[in-house]
Amino acid sequence: MTDWLAQAADEGPALGRALALSGRDHDEHAAVQAFLPGLHGWLRDRLPSARIDREAMIPADVLSSASSLDLFGLTIPERFGGLGLSMSAAGEIIAGVARRDRSVAVCLGLHAGLGLRGLVHLAREDQRERWLPPMAAGEYIGAFAATEAGAGSHIAGVRTTARLAEDGMLVLDGEKIFVTNGGFARVFTILARTPGLGGHRHGWSLLLVTRGDPGFSIGREENKLGIRGSSTTAISFQGVKLPMDRIIGEPSGGIEAFREVLGWGRSLMAFGCVGMARAGLEMSLAHVTNRQQFGRPLIAFGQVRESIARMRLDVISMESLARLAGWHSARGLEFELLASAAKLYNSEAAWRTADRTVQCHGGSGYIEETGAARLLRDARITRIFEGANEVLRFRLGCAFLDQVLREGLTPPPLQSPGLTRHFAGMANAAADIEKACLRLKRELGLRLYREQLASAALGDAAAAWLALWATLARIDGEITTLPAMDQSAWLPLADFATRCLLRDIQDAISHALVADEELLVALGETPGGNPPGSLSGEEQIKTRVKPQSDFTLG
């Protein structure tokens, strides 16, 4: 049985009860619940969401009032002035912000996740003492810069390099693009090559660079499709001199550290997606219960009802899966695979929910003023950043296959008698996944790691199965803690979750088993791909618009 499944099985009914909480335990859950009314008041009174989108910037007073609410200290330990929240608790708050405004949620989420995780988790004590208190106070906002023009999904391709000079300083040169919070952040965690450091000829390290460092400059704001208020800029380094104590974690431990940091970033992003989906559900529900057509409210029509039901399920399954990653992280267990699954599943579901929201609103959904169009624009980025979903899907599929072949896939038992059928469905799906893994291994062997279709489809099956497990375990926890009269609402949700997610799993398995990459290659070579006069693939690459890189001094 996989490590994370084994741990969950050991925990028994406690896992389900934990997934019903917005925090690592009851105390933290209570603290989050006490925090939320103030947050909601701030979101309602102080956050001009439509204006932020229209003017493509977050006003300074929003950032300063966010600091007064401690929103920049969510994940920073209390001894450095933060709230010291677990991933799940911080995620719940990010979700609450995303429900109202995605630009601000991305700003806070990036600061709390990618921007701070290296410092909080990997840095030395003196580095933490130096940097964390002003970051908790919101005086210094954090950013994270890995992506470069030539290194996006393939992050090992970064060219930004820090070399050790004779005076013992590191000298940093290079250029990063698409840096969230770039326009106003003060503390940047960056991934750079550090050849020779730590005894590694090819090394990558996480480095801390600040806005005031000589040779550091910031490009202009990108003009984006969605999350328009969030700041996205390029940054460049020209002979920036850094003392050795600006290395975060081990010298040349950067790729490993990057993955650890990314696990946090992805998990918080998965929580942000929950907030987006919840916003879509609430807007849609309000609209379809009020709007009448054919003499009836829209909700009276089966297809509309189904759409709303799927949104409801998506919100719960997304939240449960993100909490499952948070539960593992809070116990110091391996959670990167769950974080990838949560990022993949939740971003696809956020997009699906935003699309359903526009559809439920009909023509008015297409008009900016209702907010549905903005939700759709905002949701789109989640399938791209912090790892494009195609890359995650393939890698998740390969990693899941390895684990399933090594240790099997046996779901931990559920406690509630009312969930016996659901558990059986989940166990059968697990057995189907095991069989599919064995067959793919037999038929494709190592090809699974270079051809993508089967592995990627398996990644979808994995994400859907994990979502089903998290959802049923959470419902189990809700049922076993609620008085009998309140339990009934959860059982139809368990039925619907099992029906929908089993279908998703079966579709993904079928896709994996019939995947035919050679056919697609052949199709790509048949005539008719490019209409006459259009650019060939090669020409398109040559003429591709380069990301802007005109810099002003930061």
Next chain:
Amino acid sequence: MQTDNPSIEATVHALIAELAGVDAASIRNQDHLMQDLGLDSLQSMELLSRLSETYGVDPDMDEVMAAATVDAVISLIRDILARNMAA
């Protein structure tokens, strides 16, 4: 199918260079795939997968997992080719 040994080394270096984003000329045989070249376990599997396609071989999964350095990868391919020739 390629079989000569110097070309095995060159092919392994070229593929690693592509996957790790480093210059082929800078790769040494004693380099560790993960610590020196930044390849994680899945990228190492992809490397072996692409090599097995190039050389038409079918390495055992355990042998593949155990190959942690550039040298070990080259030896693995050489050994399998030698075994296949002998068989």
